[in-house]
Amino acid sequence: MDALFGFLGSYWWLALVFGGAIASGFSALGSWWSKQSKQRHKQRLEVMRAKAEIAQANQSMDPEAIAQADAASRADRLERLMETHDDVSRRWLDYELDAAKLIAFPTMSDGRDRHTAAFLRAKKVADGLRPASAHARVDAEAYAEYRDAVHDYEVAFDVAEQEARRVRDTGFSEAERQRLTRAQHMLNVAVDTSATAAERQTAYRRIREELDGLLVLSDAAETELKRRVAGELSA
Structure with missing residues (x-):
């Protein structure tokens, strides 16, 4: 201890030289520590607020409400599919009901034509899978089957129509x-x-x-x- 006091007594002038720098260092360290503390506190508040919002959302969306929202979404998708189905059928009926169109594009009524035959098969499948209404209870598998059938029906009609307009009466x-x-x-x-x-x-x-x-x-x-x-x- 005597040696320490002796050293300090001999080099007291160092405090005059480096005192300012040391004080500045401690001041900067204190400022940084305070800033970090505030940042951590802010982060904790944000986490607490997020947890509170999630808990509130879970409380407001009870199982029945979630089931109802899911059913409404499924009904909307099914309704759009059924509208597409109906639209293709209306396009087909334009040929079925219009003798002028059938005469101009005869393959549209010829089941022997491979494109028309493919369309008629796709129509039969889509019609068979069509639900009774958009609000019918349809599971995921049945919905996927109907969705794919409507897509095939639409594509098959487009192909048959394009081919009929291309060949017209050249097959006669x-x-x-x-x-x-x-x-x-x-x-x-x-x-x-x-x-x-x-x-x-x-x-x-x-x-x-x-x-x-x-x-x-x-x-x-x-x-x-x-x-x-x-x-x-x-x-």
């Missing part, structure tokens, strides 16, 4: 194409309101003769054609 012989042309001409007469009733009925019979064995009009197309021709032709 020259004589058959002439029959289709005459049928199209007679159709224009049959739906012409300026023509007489007798002219429209004659044109209607000629359409049936030209298409016989060439194209098959669906019952719906037949009914629609009759309505457009006269509205009172007998079956």
Whole structure:
């Protein structure tokens, strides 16, 4: 101890030289420590606030509310799928109900065409998997099957329609194409309101003769054609 006091007594002048630097160092250290303490305190408050928000959310979303939200979301997705399904069916019915379209694009009514056949198969699958309503109870597996079926149905129709518009009547012989042309001409007469009733009925019979064995009009197309021709032709 005497040696320590002796050393301090001999080198007291060091305090004059380095005292300011030492004091500044301690001051900076204290400032840094205070800043770190404030930062840690702020982080703790943020963590506590986040935990409180999570706990509040968990309390507000009870199991029943979560189940209801999930069911609503599933119903929305199912409703959009069913709308797509209906849209494709409406596009198909445009051909089924319009004799002019069937004559112009005959492969759309020809089940022997591979593209049309693929579309009809996809339609059957999608129709079979379609739920009763958007709010029907459908599990994840059934939903996925229906979603894929609607997608296949839509794609298959697009392919069949594009192919039908591309080939038109090229799959028919020259004589058959002439029959289709005459049928199209007679159709224009049959739906012409300026023509007489007798002219429209004659044109209607000629359409049936030209298409016989060439194209098959669906019952719906037949009914629609009759309505457009006269509205009172007998079956």
